[in-house]
Amino acid sequence: MPDPKILLPADEQVRELERKLAELEEKCAFLERVVHELPANIYISDLEKGVVWCNRTNEESLGYTLEEIKEMGGLEYMYKIVHPDDHTIPDNSIDHYKNFNGTEYGGVFRAKHRDEQEYKWFIGWARAFGKNKEGEVKELLCVDVDMSPQMNTEEQLVQALRENLKNKNRLLLQSLRKREVEVLQLICKGMRTKAIAEKLFISVNTVSTHRKNIQHKLGTANVAELVSLANEAGLI
Template sequence: MSETQTTPPTPERIAELEQQLLELQQKCDFLEKVIHEVPANIYISDLEKGLTWCNKTNEESLGYTLEEIREMGGLEYMYKIVHPEDHNIPDDSITHYQNFEGAEYGGVFRAKHKDEKEYKWFIGWAKAFSKKGPDEVKELLCVDVDMSPRMNTDTQLVQALRDNLKQKNKLLIKCLRKREIEVLDLVCKGFNSKEIADKLFISPNTVSTHRKHIQQKLGTANVADLVSLGKEAGLG
């Protein structure tokens, strides 16, 4: 059996390969520089483990190095930096992609640097990055932008937060039944229970029961909060 002989590359071919390798290295260096210097927090989040990789901007804006995050645990890190009232954002993101239907997920939330007391407003997006199977997402590619220094005026920031609250309350209203939405709409218009009962041809006791259920579902403590939430969602 004769051994297969290979022709050694020519000096020209070696020089060509070295040039290609140099160009590839330059391209990788450029892309790495862009990723780490872009003014946004870019990170990979595993649905089970939480954050597993992040860019330098993320480390600088929130104060935790990637090594610290991995040591702490990606999920614990998320709950540590995100405002307690906004923990639903990472939770809802995980739930969304556990029941993946193809749509991207986004939200507005507050987070803070580990050495600071004040929270900043971020707007974030996520999309499926890797999958275990055709319809089973494993990792997310996430991008969060600190909104406060990106706005030219305070008015823009206020309007952005107002629009987000309106959308959030619209989604919350969807948990109500059709009759409950009718009752809430009339409450927002200023009608009392007797007037609502007359308009909907039901008893005042039934209206009171609906109002009680509505407040339980929406988590409001009083009528003023209930009306505020309903109007933010477009009722009344």
């Protein structure tokens, strides 16, 4: 049976299309307003290029328009607004998604408005948004929230930073091989090189090599730092 809409006169079909177009435009305008007025910085970050799109809140809170960000380069922009000590946060996020495309990745960092000297604390989340033909993550959907208005006490901030450090150290531990994790666990138990070798049925030289590799990958200088990092990551 023919579709009744097909039998409508041409002028009525035009009016029907105009009505649907008006509804679509209204929905788009509403969603656009939500995205731009949401009290959070929303942006799309390309793993190679950096930020390629952002909402109005992001522009207002950090002082750079999307056109300015594109002109200077998305990665250069990130390093310009983020505190030098926190550059590992965007770097780790990129590294995370270059090797893994699963769950969201988050972190706590400091960033500042282009016309201000003081940095504000932000907590951010990212998740895979776009992929290339090979199925690898190409773009991230990121949401950053200024924690300054929400942090009523110093203890709240300290707790948030502790959780961020824990997540960061967990990511570092993922760079270790299975045998290296085993050696690290035994080091944290206070075992010396010879005892570890006997426990794992490997040579003393092999244990020493594992220790050097572990310290290099985790960026630690001594056993105390190794144990502290493992403890903060929840390994022990």
